[in-house]
Amino acid sequence: MSVMLQMFADCGALSAFPPVSSTLSPQRAMSLAGPLLPPRTVVFLEGLARSPQYRVVDGCVATAQTLVDGRRQIIDLVGPGRLIGLGFGDQNRYSAETLGFTRLEAVSESMAQGERDLALSEMLARSQSLVMLLGRKTAPERVASALIDLAEQFGRAARDRKRRSVTFHLYPTRGDLADWLGLTIETVSRCLTRLKKAGLIEIRHGDLVTVLDPEQLSGVAAGARALTN
Amino acid sequence: MSVMLQMFADCGALSAFPPVSSTLSPQRAMSLAGPLLPPRTVVFLEGLARSPQYRVVDGCVATAQTLVDGRRQIIDLVGPGRLIGLGFGDQNRYSAETLGFTRLEAVSESMAQGERDLALSEMLARSQSLVMLLGRKTAPERVASALIDLAEQFGRAARDRKRRSVTFHLYPTRGDLADWLGLTIETVSRCLTRLKKAGLIEIRHGDLVTVLDPEQLSGVAAGARALTN
DNA sequence: CGTTCACTTGACACTCCTCAAAAGGAGTGG
């Protein structure tokens, strides 16, 4: 699977950063305000002994499951403030990997029960939204929905209030988006191109997205607007 | 919400349920060991004020979300022992509906925190499995996976131990399965036909399913076996 | 200045959806 090979390549290419590999000792990983993790750092792996819990302070983490034949499905993209590593049994049910420079913060196992409950409920709600998206939405609807979600999670305060436009850093690659939305890289790319040509979004430098028309983008996400080719 | 008359006959034949009128007062439905609810009874509705929590004692409940344009996605099929109505805010995030004659049991809001936590975690894990299924599995894989899940939840003790076959009552209609698996009725039907012709399953009276070859069915579910047309 | 890698674009194939009709069961009334 090409996506996996990309991961390896990226890991190698970025190894100039401090060696915070996945085999990091628990102590150091848990230190309360953790180090800056480079992109494509594996935080923990599906199937291995249960990892500690973290809060994403800054950056982005993808949680994913992989089938035996290599097919990958991203379960969620987690932005600042949200937790990863909850709700496990004795082993991780999914892998977690950074998508950009990311700072994590260890969260004690004995966190407030109410906080844990809330976080679990939120994860469940998001998972159910993804189920709806994957089961019943078309490719353009999926991509539009994804952009709206990312805008909410990663949108900058620096917005054009006049047009209500929002700009955010697009942490996931086309491949990540494809694995999240149940599509292929090519389909994601085509949908983004169509959204650009329709004037609903703008992408600069490959990873800086501006939502120019939130109203219409929501319309596309809901299937109300057709998005002419 | 049409009542499926077919279910009446079959349910009656399968287990000697006491006869119960199909129109129930909410009070009686909420009493601790509730009455027998007929098929297609709406337990609670998405968007309305938060409902109490229930445990499914016997039968089957479908939880589902619906888009504004009517597209429906079943979030989960819930069998005996499992809970519905957890993890909400102030309003229901999905609807719940019985798929066969079903007995519910009210569960207090102040249930043991550990129990609630476990139930939430299980719901999350199942939701994530569904995400994997919807995002990355083909139609035959989805149908085979669904049958395996249903066999585990509803399989009878009366099994042919020799061939390890399992028989269960198929509560969901083809339409329900389609809405669960992100497919259409026709595709579900075609996949079931192919599974029957391949000798992996058998369906009697439309809703009594026997898994004849669990091994190969698992193979199909995992994408290992191709399921020749 | 060439290499690499992500992304884009095009042509084509295939799975699954749509539309349509037939088949199968269950209940109803003659």
Added chain:
DNA sequence: CCACTCCTTTTGAGGAGTGTCAAGTGAACG
């Protein structure tokens, strides 16, 4: 007991949307 209807399921034919394969573009980096 046999039509008759209603509804679900099955089956078929055709088409749309997305995947696959391949080539091309552009940016980052050595």
